[in-house]
Amino acid sequence: MLNQITLTVDGAPVTVPSGAMVAVAIAIAGKACRRSVTGEPRGPVCGMGICFECRVAIDGRSHCRSCQVRCEQGMDVRTDE
Amino acid sequence: MAAAVRAAECGVEVGIVDDNATLGGQIWRGESDDGENQDAIRWSEMLRTAGVTKLCGKRVFDQPEARVLFAEGDDDLCELRYRNLILATGARERFLPFPGWTLPNVMGAGGLQAMVKSGLPIRGKRVVVGGTGPLLLAVAACLRKHGAEIPIICEQASSSMLARFSMALLAQPAKIAQGIQLKRELAGVPFAANSWPLAARGRQELESVTISRRGKSETIECDYLACGFHLVPNLELQQLLGCQIREGYVHVDEFQRTTVEGVFCAGEPTGIGGVELAIIEGQIAGLVAGGGLEKARLLFRDRDKRRRFARRLDHTFRLRPELKNLPSAETLVCRCEDVSYSRLQQQTSWRSAKLQTRCGMGPCQGRVCGPATQFLFKWEPDSVRPPVFPARVASLAALRGRSVSENGAVTRRL
Numbered sequence: 001m002l003n004q005i006t007l008t009v010d011g012a013p014v015t016v017p018s019g020a021m022v023a024v025a026i027a028i029a030g031k032a033c034r035r036s037v038t039g040e041p042r043g044p045v046c047g048m049g050i051c052f053e054c055r056v057a058i059d060g061r062s063h064c065r066s067c068q069v070r071c072e073q074g075m076d077v078r079t080d081e
Numbered sequence: 082m083a084a085a086v087r088a089a090e091c092g093v094e095v096g097i098v099d100d101n102a103t104l105g106g107q108i109w110r111g112e113s114d115d116g117e118n119q120d121a122i123r124w125s126e127m128l129r130t131a132g133v134t135k136l137c138g139k140r141v142f143d144q145p146e147a148r149v150l151f152a153e154g155d156d157d158l159c160e161l162r163y164r165n166l167i168l169a170t171g172a173r174e175r176f177l178p179f180p181g182w183t184l185p186n187v188m189g190a191g192g193l194q195a196m197v198k199s200g201l202p203i204r205g206k207r208v209v210v211g212g213t214g215p216l217l218l219a220v221a222a223c224l225r226k227h228g229a230e231i232p233i234i235c236e237q238a239s240s241s242m243l244a245r246f247s248m249a250l251l252a253q254p255a256k257i258a259q260g261i262q263l264k265r266e267l268a269g270v271p272f273a274a275n276s277w278p279l280a281a282r283g284r285q286e287l288e289s290v291t292i293s294r295r296g297k298s299e300t301i302e303c304d305y306l307a308c309g310f311h312l313v314p315n316l317e318l319q320q321l322l323g324c325q326i327r328e329g330y331v332h333v334d335e336f337q338r339t340t341v342e343g344v345f346c347a348g349e350p351t352g353i354g355g356v357e358l359a360i361i362e363g364q365i366a367g368l369v370a371g372g373g374l375e376k377a378r379l380l381f382r383d384r385d386k387r388r389r390f391a392r393r394l395d396h397t398f399r400l401r402p403e404l405k406n407l408p409s410a411e412t413l414v415c416r417c418e419d420v421s422y423s424r425l426q427q428q429t430s431w432r433s434a435k436l437q438t439r440c441g442m443g444p445c446q447g448r449v450c451g452p453a454t455q456f457l458f459k460w461e462p463d464s465v466r467p468p469v470f471p472a473r474v475a476s477l478a479a480l481r482g483r484s485v486s487e488n489g490a491v492t493r494r495l
Contacts, residue, residue, distance in 0.1 A: 020200030
């Protein structure tokens with residue numbers, strides 16, 4: 001197993017320790033996860049899959065809770081979608 | 082996990098369905114694989130040898146008929162049939178709205194801890210920890226261990242309540258040891274009772290937090306605010322199944338049986354009491370579900386003692402009324418639908434708020450704003466309707482067109 005995983009957040013490569021959740025990669029990339037219905041930037045709150053604030057698109061699938069999904073090599077993460 | 086192990090030891094076929102990617106819930110998340118928690122390692126080992134089917138990353142979202150549940154994974158749909166069902170759905174943090182609480186990097190206390198445990202770099206970051214409950218101390222200790230600087234821990238409970246709580250802990254040697262350990266880990270970190278966050282400020286993300294510290298306000302620059310107001314149980318599934326709820330918790334008999342036949346409940350949903358109580362209740366439920374009633378009885382005394390501790394927790398960390406004044410008119414209460422406090426003030430009930438403002442109608446389905454509005458306005462939530470978690474349209478469609486499957490304990494079908 002790799003010790004480090006590289007994936008992309010909005011096209012930019014991010015390297016995280018193996019086992020890290022996608023929300024961690026987004027935080028390292030310095031990005032908000034989504035825009036609220038009135039346009040506010042939002043990031044993770046509950047860290048356990050309850051609040052849905054950290055939802056992003058992962059490999060083309062929208063509305064994934066990034067705090068619940070582990071990073072995988074080459075994953076394509078899109079915020080604000 | 083404890084329930085599954087004990088039930089399997091009785092010789093029945095057991096499957097665990099977990100929303101999370103790994104077993105162990107929020108307290109033990111990942112600890113069983115690479116952590117230092119001896120209990121987590123011990124129970125994972127017992128689970129490994131017990132021959133339990135594991136379905137991780139599956140969200141149960143509906144019960145199409147009695148003793149059948151539907152769960153959705155990332156790529157599949159599971160139809161689960163059971164004779165006995167043990168619900169151990171845990172708890173979530175209670176969040177209260179205050180100006181700025183929707184800024185990125187204002188997180189739940191447990192939420193930030195979970196992120197750090199799953200790799201978020203926190204070394205050298207300044208983290209204000211605030212809210213209420215014993216979780217704040219555990220979180221602060223964990224963050225500090227990972228290199229964070231904690232300028233203050235704000236606890237809204239009064240110092241006299243906390244003093245009484247500490248006295249009660251003297252009757253529990255295990256808790257004293259935990260307390261001493263925490264005190265050592267938090268040496269030098271300021272702890273303020275009668276204190277709570279008033280507002281968070283920042284442009285794109287958090288820059289500073291203003292707190293009320295024993296009646297005076299004070300602003301602290303920081304990178305994160307880890308803020309939670311104790312815990313509320315996850316009751317959606319129990320409510321969907323029709324289990325009776327009394328005073329905010331699932332009503333169970335001495336064998337952890339709910340009011341619905343074949344459905345048990347263990348852990349935080351029966352009363353917020355922490356991991357030790359949950360393990361005992363889980364074992365009782367597992368033993369009873371597997372037919373080992375007499376063995377279950379042996380655990381009653383320990384459980385009842387710990388339940389008294391649970392009631393004391395509720396009492397010590399109940400919310401002070403001043404916290405109802407935290408939100409300003411523009412503060413968003415419902416984060417999914419961006420509904421402000423002033424709009425909700427015009428509503429008379431949870432139902433009217435939902436209908437008129439869409440409060441509680443977003444993806445979290447009121448899991449965050451429900452407990453907040455319950456505290457702010459005394460609104461009681463209505464009945465729970467399926468799907469209890471957002472599900473794909475294809476999964477909902479499958480509910481209608483499904484065929485009757487084999488009568489195994491766990492069956493899968495796409």
